[in-house]
Amino acid sequence: MAADKGKDQFAQHAAAVARDLFGEPNKQLSSNEELRFGKQGSKSVDVKTGQFYDHEQNEGGGVLWAIATYAGRKIEGGDAVEWMRENGYYIEDNRAPAPAAQPASRTDAAGNWLPQRVPDHGKLTKTYDYLDATGSLSYQVCRYDWTVDPSINPKGHDKTFVQRRPDSNKRHGWDWSTKGMTWLPYRLPELIEDIRNGFEIFIVEGEKKVDMLREIGVPATCNHGGAGKFPESLVEWFKGAKVIILPDNDQAGQDHANLIARRLTGTARSIRTLDLPGLPPKGGVDDWLPAGGDADQLYQLAGHAPEAAPTYQSKFGAVMWADFDKPGQTYEYMIKGVLTENEISMLLGESQSGKSFIAIDIAMAVARGEPWFGRQTRRGGVIYQAGESATGVRRRRFPAYRKKFDVAKDPLDVVLLERPVDFYSSDEQVDQFIDECKFWATRFRDPLKLIIIDTFNKATPGANENDGKDMGMVLARCDRVRVATGAHVMLVHHLNAGGNKARGHTSLFGNVENVVTVRKVPDSKDQSGRQVREWVISKCKDGEDGTGEKFVLHGVEIGVDADGDKITSCVVGRPEGGAPVPDDPNGIVIAGFNATILRTIYDAIKTMGVLAPADLGLARGALAIEQRELRAAIKATLTDGGDEDEQPKDGETPEAFAKRKADASRQLIKRTRDYLYSKGVIGQRDGWTWLTGKNVRGFEDAPGQGDSAPARKSRGGAQRGKDAAPVDDLDMPWDAPADMGDFQ
Known part of the structure; x- marks a missing residue:
């Protein structure tokens, strides 16, 4: 690629040149510093530096590079610069005069400039003057004619029209750009x-x-x-x-x-x-x-001409009030009251909540046309893209369902895609994915109804989930899949740290039609001792939110391994028995390091706990602790009880030893945090931690379940003990549970 010369004078025109080449930018993906073009924003322009980049081809350059690449005008010989002049850009002419034998632009026999779309033998045949109200020339319409083969046009000729404005500063006295031109009626x-x-x-x-x-x-x-x-x-x-x-x-x-x-x-x-x-x-x-x-x-x-009765063809599907009941597109369900056809949904849940088992249960209900939790289902083909734990999905989860419901020999329209897909990096994989879905749809007996992407995180490698641009682009590509296939697209995704919404940017929740959230029900088991879980409709644009059903995971033996040990997996089922059985009233067992950290949390809430903010939804008078203070308390516990006998490894520097110990502490706390949260002993959200009140053997009643709190102001207007010492905001993790993957 030839280097752009005179870079600065070209760079100032980058935004305008980009619009000439690509049309208007994508407003959703553009900013003041960078313009994005195309539905997916595959072409970008740095407005300040004038640099273009094609993200699909992984190449880029300056303004002249863009003109050479997309307008076909070479940089060598000044042809790209000439294109800019032809389109109304003022570029200082500091080049040596071009040889007479190599004119910068084409002309007809009379010396009139020929536009690119006019062949060499064309000519300017007529001009029409558009005058303003005072009679001064505003612009001209120029007609060009040329002969063509009668097989192409029976008349034997073709024509085109272009506009030009008088401008004494331009070569030959004309500006061929229509930018900023005021339209006028002829004559x-x-x-x-x-x-x-x-x-x-x-x-x-x-x-x-x-x-x-x-x-x-x-x-x-x-x-x-x-x-x-x-x-x-x-x-x-x-x-x-x-x-x-x-x-x-x-x-x-x-x-x-x-x-x-x-x-x-x-x-x-x-x-x-x-x-x-x-x-x-x-x-x-x-x-x-x-x-x-x-x-x-x-x-x-x-x-005798009738009065004009102008009609209008709506470009946005307008329907008049009186026509609402006429035949037209209807709002169809896939699973009645839960999922609608040909839309995008999200299936949300924390790790180990059972969301992937629910995804498989939904997939099989649609493929079989069987009711799902008593709700009517429309039968159709299913494509399940398993970007996470594909081997477990193929070798355990689906086989468990086949055995439990005896459907191994049923000719079901289900295809599992075991390789990951990338909906973030480029359109290429999205196009390939659409082609693949369309191919399998031709093999199905029933129409393709459902495409499941498990998980959304695995399908967007490198994307920033908290960036509206990244997520907007990914959702736009998911919508391309929906439109191209006519199927419902379900995205399996994780909850945020607070466990109350989709992880990532708010557009993830706002730009989908349906959201189903899966979670464990605290302190609840069925008659067989299985953990009770539930799915809840968190969003249904044209249905009722907040409804759902309880379920448990039934174990299914699907075979034995090479050592003769049983291979098991789970399927979704109804809880057994009547009312859920509460946990052992004597409390659950928490031991070892988990108990040490839990004791620290008990003590911290007793000494530093404050009245919990109302938006946490806890009982009146309940106490919570800010997570930064809890981190400091835990660090003190680790320091007091640390392994003083641990020594650096051979050749390990003091800095590397300190870092290794700190990393080990972080991981230990992370595992403990996940464990206590999964057991329902602690709750966390929005920077706060509290005790749920769940009984733990060997521990007193959990503090902070409604007692009065000492009076002292803290962050967020909460009150805390006046003697609490200030703490550092230590870099130690204490968020909601980290991703540990679903059951394998």
Whole structure:
């Protein structure tokens, strides 16, 4: 790639050049410093440095590189710079004059510049002057013609139109850029006079037709650019006018007439549409006049022309109130009251909550067309993408379901994809994934209904879950999968540290249709001693939130391994017995280091606990402790009870030894934290930790379950013991449970 020279003077035009090359930027993915182009933002432009980058091709460069790459104008020889001048950019010409034998641009025989879309043998044949209200030239429309093979065009020729503005600073005195140009009606000074005199104004397609009508004394005008272009800026010139629209005899002509009528309604005095008789296909008044038409006949026909009744084709699927009950797209369920067809949903849960087992249960209910927890299900094909624990999904979880429900020999439309997918790095894998889903859909007997991505985190390697841009791009690609396949896309994802919403940016929850949350029910087992869990509808845009069902994981023996040991997995089932059985009233057993840390938490809440903020939803008078203070208390416990006999390893520096000990402490605390949280002994959210009140053998009743707290102000307006010592904000982890993976 040749280096860009004169970099600074080109870089200042980067944003404008990018718009010329790619169109308008993607507003959702762009910022003041960086513009993103394309639905997925695959092309970016650094506005400050002028650097372009193509994220799909992994290449980039400056402004001239972009012009060479996307407009096909070479940097060598100054062709890319010439492109900028042709498009209205002022670039200082400090180059040596080009040799006469190698002109920078093409011209016709008369020396007129040829646009790129005109072949070498084309020529400028006609110009039409657009004058402003004072009669000064504002811009010209230039017509170019050239001969073509009759097999391509029976007429043997083709044409195109471009606009140019007078500019003495430009080469040859013309600016060929239309940026910032004010649209005007053709032959505006005459139009103003005609409307003032009360004459009927005929609006046609094209300057040639206007000139033909004007030659026989008929007031006429048009817009430049042809059919489908009549911007609002033209409307003001027709105030009080009596308008007659003469459309060409094709659909584009009818649509253009309809556009003009809509735009002028409420501004023009009257609007009528005249379809001239005897026109050939695609013909217009320029065919009608040579065939014998004249001004008298035209006015006679116009006198009987009906008033225009403009129609409008909504671009956004508008439905009038009176038409709501008419046939149309309906809101269909996949699982009634839980999941809707052809939407995006999230299945949320903490690690070991059982969310992947619920995902498989949903998949099999759809594939079999069987009710799911008593809710009606529409049968369809299922594609399960297992980016996490694919071997366990294939060798244990699905086999457990097959054995439990005796469906191994049923011809079910289920495909498991064992390799990971990447919805973040580029569109390429998304396109491949769509192609694969479409292929398997052709093999299914039933329509493809459900695609499960397990997990969302594994499908977005390298993405920042807390970055709205990253998540917006990923969700847009998920939506591409939904639209292309017609299936419901379910994303299996983790809860945040507080356990109360999807981990990551708020758009993850806001931009999906359905959300189902899976969690353990504290202090609850069924009659067989299984942990009771529940799934709850956290979001259903057109249904009831907050409903759900209890479930347990039933163990299933699926075989034996090489050592003769049983291989087991689980399936989702209803809890056995009546009311859930509470934990042992004598308390659960917490021992070893777990008990040491729990004792520290007991003591910390007793001495430093404060009234819990109301938004934690705890009982009145309940105490909680700020996690930064709890970290300090735990560090003190580790320091007091540390292993003083531990020595550095051979060759280990004091710094490396200290770091290893600190890392080991962090991991130990992390495992303890997960254990106490999973046992329901502690709760955590928004920087606070508290004791749930669950009984623990050998421990007194948990403090802070409603006692009065000492009075002293703390962060967040809570009150704490006045003698509590200040603490450092130590870099030790104390968040909600870390990811440990679902059951294998």
